[in-house]
Amino acid sequence: MDAPRTPEPEGSAGFLGDVLYAGRAKPSVPESEWVALVQMIAVGDQVALHAMYERAHRLVFTLIVRIVANRETAEELTLDVFHEVWRRAADYDAANGTVLGWILNQARSRALDRLRFDRRKKRVQPDDVEDPLPVIEVPDPSDLAAFREQSRALRCALSVLTPEERTTIETAFFAELTHAEAAMRLNQPLGTVKTRIRSALHKLRQALAGGASES
Amino acid sequence: MNSDLDAKPCRHSAQVCAYAMQALPAGEAAAVEAHVASCSRCQRELETLRPIVDSFVSWPTDLLRPSSSLQGRLASRIAAETGGDPVMPPARQWIVPEWEEVAPGISCQLLATDTERHRVSMLVRLMPGVA
Numbered sequence: 001m002d003a004p005r006t007p008e009p010e011g012s013a014g015f016l017g018d019v020l021y022a023g024r025a026k027p028s029v030p031e032s033e034w035v036a037l038v039q040m041i042a043v044g045d046q047v048a049l050h051a052m053y054e055r056a057h058r059l060v061f062t063l064i065v066r067i068v069a070n071r072e073t074a075e076e077l078t079l080d081v082f083h084e085v086w087r088r089a090a091d092y093d094a095a096n097g098t099v100l101g102w103i104l105n106q107a108r109s110r111a112l113d114r115l116r117f118d119r120r121k122k123r124v125q126p127d128d129v130e131d132p133l134p135v136i137e138v139p140d141p142s143d144l145a146a147f148r149e150q151s152r153a154l155r156c157a158l159s160v161l162t163p164e165e166r167t168t169i170e171t172a173f174f175a176e177l178t179h180a181e182a183a184m185r186l187n188q189p190l191g192t193v194k195t196r197i198r199s200a201l202h203k204l205r206q207a208l209a210g211g212a213s214e215s
Numbered sequence: 216m217n218s219d220l221d222a223k224p225c226r227h228s229a230q231v232c233a234y235a236m237q238a239l240p241a242g243e244a245a246a247v248e249a250h251v252a253s254c255s256r257c258q259r260e261l262e263t264l265r266p267i268v269d270s271f272v273s274w275p276t277d278l279l280r281p282s283s284s285l286q287g288r289l290a291s292r293i294a295a296e297t298g299g300d301p302v303m304p305p306a307r308q309w310i311v312p313e314w315e316e317v318a319p320g321i322s323c324q325l326l327a328t329d330t331e332r333h334r335v336s337m338l339v340r341l342m343p344g345v346a
Contacts, residue, residue, distance in 0.1 A: 029327050029328065031331075033327070050302070051308065053285075053286060053304070057280070058278050059278070061279060071281075071282065074272075074281075075282075079288055079289055099336075100327060147273065151273035151275075153270070169236070170276065173236050173238065173280070174274070174276055174278065174279070174280060176307075177238065178238050179239065182238065194230075194233060197236060198228060198232040205263055205264065205267050
């Protein structure tokens with residue numbers, strides 16, 4: 001994932017957004033919509049919090065999981081981030097950055113804090129000595145190894161899917177569509193989408209089980 | 216190898232798969248939950264599918280998602296804090312902006328535009344090999 005960019009002025013060239021979206025005809029979402037959501041959250045509107053979650057949770061989750069390399073930890077921290085958005089919405093100041101930037105900063109901080117916490121936990125030993133080297137925050141080696149192994153296994157398993165099955169999973173799951181919405185987007189009958197989801201999951205189950213038994 | 220899964224699948228198997236993928240609207244999801252509660256084959260099916268969906272966190276894609284919805288847990292946390300009932304999310308309203316190719320190999324998804332401060336929030340996707 002690429003982090004959202006907040007471009008700075010670049011002299012006479014204007015802004016990055018101006019360059020990339022020169023002549024852009026499609027309307028874009030105004031930042032004021034995001035700010036309005038934060039303001040509604042600040043006065044206790046939980047529906048607005050859900051709306052913010054809907055907009056930002058995938059970015060938050062993806063950023064965190066890339067840092068901590070652990071799905072369960074990333075889910076917990078994603079919850080923490082939105083809980084913090086709920087508590088601290090009144091502190092948001094648009095002068096300091098965009099709403100999304102504010103939320104992603106919290107996500108990044110929480111993920112790094114978790115790595116530091118885990119690191120400290122492991123270092124608390126009677127004969128522990130101060131590490132003179134600069135600290136580079138990296139995931140727990142066992143988490144990282146497990147995450148890499150899972151990635152390797154999944155990538156191997158994906159090779160058993162047909163392109164149509166893979167596209168169907170990506171459309172339904174990663175675009176967060178219902179199977180009916182996915183059918184519309186893919187211009188396929190609902191029954192076909194259901195069948196592809198089922199066959200894809202069953203193939204992956206078999207492939208991942210096979211991979212596990214080989215290792 | 217022999218298991219319940221090798222036996223003839225329940226006729227609700229496709230719905231259970233869609234449920235595991237969170238691809239059912241709320242009404243259908245509730246119906247599947249009710250069915251699974253009384254069907255051992257579907258319970259077993261769901262148990263074996265959960266780790267598969269969990270593994271999607273390693274799917275080679277740029278934007279991931281949690282393998283289960285966190286909104287219910289978020290609502291419960293806040294309810295515990297406020298002393299009220301959990302406020303569950305309404306039907307989805309956010310329409311994710313489309314990716315647009317702005318130059319060869321470079322796509323952008325514009326999430327917010329602040330014309331007053333001349334700044335945007337956007338994702339940038341570079342195709343392999345694009346410097």
